[in-house]
Amino acid sequence: MSWLPSLITPPTPPEEGYALAIKLSRMAVKMTQPDDDVRGELRADYANDADSLTAVSQVVATNFQTVAQANNYWRD
């Protein structure tokens, strides 16, 4: 089973597209650091640091652009 079978999410609401953007953002981290325990320990570092959270939000924003374009902004 592919972890990314499609970029197309259900037509409404775009909330699911945003969730996919978060998934895409996390996957690059997971592929770079596959150890679940290490990632778990790192979580405390970025989840409690304002600038780290902003950086995470920047990645999500970039991926959300891609997903939103793929879905034609859920206009229809």
Place this chain on the structure above:
Amino acid sequence: MSWLPSLITPPTPPEEGYALAIKLSRMAVKMTQPDDDVRGELRADYANDADSLTAVSQVVATNFQTVAQANNYWRD
């Protein structure tokens, strides 16, 4: 009720689209750090730091691109 029922904001003015871009920027932070108290404490960190504020503005700019495209730049 979805927190993001649509990317389409009312036709005028684009000010509401900008507000949506801010909402999108904050949501990734909220989903990464769901604890309201922790986020509240972190607020003092970034709201009083010039570079942190610039980074926040960068995320908003990226999300505003998406919302503006979704709304065809409110041209009509």
Place this chain on the structure above:
Amino acid sequence: MSWLPSLITPPTPPEEGYALAIKLSRMAVKMTQPDDDVRGELRADYANDADSLTAVSQVVATNFQTVAQANNYWRD
């Protein structure tokens, strides 16, 4: 009166579109830190730091992309 009645600026020159990009960049900061005095104090921090100024320029560049697209690059 809306602070952002339109993304469309006069047809020539694109200089006004650039000014709008700066306005958009500052508005996210203002909405995150509404206190004028605090922002005034922070100004010395980023206006005298090379990397901070580059980061500001990055935000403006991103917003200028949006405004330029909205105005069809002032081609006509």
Place this chain on the structure above:
Amino acid sequence: MSWLPSLITPPTPPEEGYALAIKLSRMAVKMTQPDDDVRGELRADYANDADSLTAVSQVVATNFQTVAQANNYWRD
């Protein structure tokens, strides 16, 4: 044999496009630091640092935009 014969990946799933985005992200690093041993040593630095992993994810997100556009978002 070219390391990048095409940006077009098989039509389904977009997972292969994401893998290409990771390859593109790593290639710039490899071309800037061609020494395999040095890159191997640096890996511990970024694979165990939350902010470094977020920065890697940002690069992947940017390259994934390009690959997704090249493949018309695997819509068909």
Place this chain on the structure above:
Amino acid sequence: MSWLPSLITPPTPPEEGYALAIKLSRMAVKMTQPDDDVRGELRADYANDADSLTAVSQVVATNFQTVAQANNYWRD
């Protein structure tokens, strides 16, 4: 005289469009720090720091996207 009369540069070569991207990148800095002397002093900071130069290059890359799109990538 406008400092930015047009985003359209001569058809060939795109080198002039790149020069415009650099001008756009510097203008945001100039508008944020109008004092020529201060900017001159800051120059030593970023012109001799690898990461600062990379950040400058990132801003130029973003503005070059805009100028290249405005000129239809100088395809014709």
Place this chain on the structure above:
Amino acid sequence: MSWLPSLITPPTPPEEGYALAIKLSRMAVKMTQPDDDVRGELRADYANDADSLTAVSQVVATNFQTVAQANNYWRD
């Protein structure tokens, strides 16, 4: 002779487009710090630092978007 006579690279493979993206990324650095010796000394700083290499890869990714768009993603 222009250093950038065209954004259009040969139709296959896109590897040459990627090389152009690297050239574009380096040119902004060169124009900001024209001294070859200084740039040579700085090279050790970023070629041996994981985060610096990631930042370089981010600039290349942004420029590669531009070159890939200019070449219609080498689809034909």
